[in-house]
Amino acid sequence: MELRQLEYFVAVAEEAGFTRAAQRVHISQSGVSAQVKALEAELGAELFDRSGRVARLTEAGRVALEYAQAALTAATRLRQAIDEVKGLVRGHLTVGMVTGCEITPLFAALAAFHREHPAIELELLEDDSRTLVNSVRTGLADIALVGVACAPPEHLSAQVIASEGLVALVPPDHPQASVAGLPLRELMAYSLVTLPEGTGIRAAFDEACVSASLIPDVVLVASAPAAVADMAARGLGIAVLSESMGKLHPGLVAVPITELGIPALLALVWRPRTSPALAALLPHLRREFGDN
Known part of the structure; x- marks a missing residue:
């Protein structure tokens, strides 16, 4: 038997269907x-x-699944062990990043890493923070730069890059400027323009509102911070x-939002x-961001 047969068998078992399994392993059904x-x-x-719409394991399938999963895990660890012994690092890394978040140190770390390990294929995945955290948990992403409220997600390793308060961006002639x-x-009391749910900034804002029993009047949501600022500048x-992000738009004044907590x-x-x-990438990230 071949490892790919075991991989496809495990995929069908875990996805409970051949269609979803095919999407997961990126080949035809x-x-x-x-x-x-x-x-x-x-x-x-x-x-x-x-016989049904869902692929269900037979008794033999249930017995086989445990051994197939163990075999795949062993094969992965074997490859990793040999790579480590030989000093070779290769493969594929998926790095997640919040949509519209242009963080120069991240790009600098990836560039330095690629120069040192050109055999590793890098993939940049953009999405909202909630989706990226789930992608890391499920293995769809190896590491992600995300925004969160209060504390990093549980059961994941983390490095906090920045902890910030929130600001209200208003035109210079606004009563609160x-x-x-x-x-x-x-x-x-005012209409608000914000980032979408699933972003760290929006999560911090929403949690503060819930804690204070307040209901914000969000009139527009934009996925890019620059777009949020531009919409505010347009009234x-x-x-x-x-x-x-307080200086994203030169025509706006950044006023700190107090009593957030x-x-x-x-x-x-x-x-x-x-x-x-990933172990080889982490030192580059820590070097660029600082090991907080």
């Missing part, structure tokens, strides 16, 4: 089906009950962003068990 049938022929037993700070409760509402964090997150490739 017919290809997955053919390889699973070949494995069944070699074992002399059907591994799935195909000259104040030293804008209390959260007073901000509720759609007050923009709510982080302190570091919940910081917005920018953090790198990854699974505790690292591959050799």
Whole structure:
């Protein structure tokens, strides 16, 4: 039997279907089906009950699944061990980044890493923070730069890059442009332009509002911070962003939002068990961001 047959068998078992398994392993459904049938022929037993819409494991399939998963894990660890012994790091790394988040140190770290390890293919994945955290948990991403509220996600290794308060971006002639700070409760009197749910800044803002029993009037949501600021400059509402984004638009004044009590964090997150490739990338990231 071949490792790919075991991989496809495990994928069908875990996804409970041939279509989703094919999407997961990036080959056609017919290809997955053919390889699973070949494995069944070699074992002399059907591994799935195909009579329904969901692929269900037979008794033989349930027994085989545990050993197939163990075999795949052993093969991965074997490759990692040999790579480490030989000083070779190769493979593929998927690095997640919040949509519209242009963080120069991240790009600098990836460039330095590529010069040192050109055999490793790098893939940059952009999405909202909530989706990226889930991608790291499930293995779809190896590491991600995400925004979170209060603290990094549980059960993941993390490096906090920045902890910031939030600001309200308003035009110079706005009634709040000259104040030293804008209390959260007073901000509720205005229409707001924000980042979407699933971003760290929005999560910190929403949690602060919930804690204070306040309901914000969000009139527009944009995925890019620069777009949020631009919409505020055009009079759609007050923009709510982080302190570091306060200079995104030269025509706006950044007023600190007070009485929040919940910081917005920018953090790198990854699974505790690292591959050799990720282990080689981490020092570059720590060097660029600083090991906080």
